[in-house]
Amino acid sequence: MPVTWAMARQATLHCLTGCAIGEVLGMVVGTSLGLHNAGTVVVSIALAFVLGYALTMRGVLRAGVPVRRALTVALAADTVSIAVMEVIDNTVMVAVPGAMDAGIGTVLFWLSLAGSLALAFLLTVPINDWLMRRGKGHAVVHAYH
Numbered sequence: 001m002p003v004t005w006a007m008a009r010q011a012t013l014h015c016l017t018g019c020a021i022g023e024v025l026g027m028v029v030g031t032s033l034g035l036h037n038a039g040t041v042v043v044s045i046a047l048a049f050v051l052g053y054a055l056t057m058r059g060v061l062r063a064g065v066p067v068r069r070a071l072t073v074a075l076a077a078d079t080v081s082i083a084v085m086e087v088i089d090n091t092v093m094v095a096v097p098g099a100m101d102a103g104i105g106t107v108l109f110w111l112s113l114a115g116s117l118a119l120a121f122l123l124t125v126p127i128n129d130w131l132m133r134r135g136k137g138h139a140v141v142h143a144y145h
Helices: 005-032 039-061 067-095 107-133 137-144
Strands: none
Touching: 005 039, 005 067, 005 107, 005 137, 039 067, 039 137, 067 107, 067 137, 107 137
């Protein structure tokens, strides 16, 4: 089946879902605990990867694939996409003056985070399209859906 932009958008949205849950959770935890910006970014990145992989693995495991193979599929499918999204959204969060220090009760924090995730989505769709057209990235998961 030929890859379409709609497929790339859907794959990116799927990846963004796990990534965003981890990113938001990491930012909330880090800022609530008063971690330094670098600590908050590290927590956010770690959670984004773990939850992004877990979301992909859930579907692959449902297809009856053993855990070890499901992890391999998730790593192949999502690593580049999550990495690109994390670079973009964390760069935006750090670059917006005061966003990381604003606290979770502020509009600045939430608008910056929402904007960073939206930008990450927009810039990652073409990358996922390029990967999928070459049988890589999220294309490796399609056999299990």
